[in-house]
Amino acid sequence: MALRFLLVAAVLLFCITVQVPSNAKTEDHQIHEVVRGANRRLMTYVDCGGLCNARCSLHSRPNVCTRACGTCCQRCKCVPPGTAGNRELCGKCYTEMTTHGNKTKCP
Known part of the structure; x- marks a missing residue:
């Protein structure tokens, strides 16, 4: 029984870990790094x-x-x-995306 509990706790620990980067503003940019799976693949x-x-x-x-x-x-x-404003903070992807009428898409 104790072994099963430890195994479940270990799996949960490796499956879902959420961290907030120290350089991100918690109010303006709510970005989280999520680590999933045994191979610890990092997803944003x-x-x-x-x-x-x-x-x-x-x-x-x-x-x-x-x-x-x-x-x-x-x-x-x-x-x-x-x-x-501040669109340039998101980089080229955000600033250069356009609609079908060649107007800027992103607010």
Whole structure:
């Protein structure tokens, strides 16, 4: 019984470990590094819903803004801090994404 408990505890410890990087701003950038599996493969998780809701909170069309922001966040794994501007902080992926009409996609 004790061996089974230790085995389950060890598996849980290796399967799900969430860490917040010390250089990330907890309020502006909610980025987590998730370690999964025995091979300890590192995956980046970004809370796109929360970050995009904050980003688009003052927009004149918040639903349209949140939808576009969500797409950009999923593809680029980044949402700039604040409600406007700062797009260059997310890099080339975020700043160069365009709509079918060649307008900038990401808010």
